[in-house]
Amino acid sequence: EDQVTQSPEALRLQEGESSSLNCSYTVSGLRGLFWYRQDPGKGPEFLFTLYSAGEEKEKERLKATLTKKESFLHITAPKPEDSATYLCAVAVNQAGTALIFGKGTTLSVSS
């Protein structure tokens, strides 16, 4: 069964304190791995797509990496506005299929 597991469930950081979020996956035929940001009461906002092991993507204070079994979302010197739930999702097998989501990591950054 295809599965996505995120850890930790919640993470509290001080402003400027860098850390990483983990997304491990067990899927058949990975077509892509996605990171989204979700603010309370909002839909997910797309951040990154990673397609193959070794790939890295960066955007401002965020950097996503991918291996054959997991992905990391590194947050460098976070600010309070980075506080949100970060969702990891995978697309498997055929095109046009829905994404499989992890439960997310809720990040809180205090000043």
Added chain:
Amino acid sequence: GAVVSQHPSRVICKSGTSVKIECRSLDFQATTMFWYRQFPKQSLMLMATSNEGSKATYEQGVEKDKFLINHASLTLSTLTVTSAHPEDSSFYICSAPTLTASPEAFFGQGTRLTVV
């Protein structure tokens, strides 16, 4: 990037009534749209796949007679929650993959349904 618009963002309805949620792709055509449900502190769970011009495909455990899906055009899918009950209260989100080779999906803003 591609934009998906979902309406309404919030709705409160009485138990036993029906509620319609709209999902529109604003700058691209979507032959397929997905409807998810999200409970507090839980992941997005796929409810159904909406296919333009054909019947929707429902995930196991989702009642197709309760959650009516219509995908009448390449830019609009609707989800109607019929005879709503308090246990249907949830956050409903639609998404639409673009027609490019990329499997990226863009999401609507979500609809918070509260049944009283």
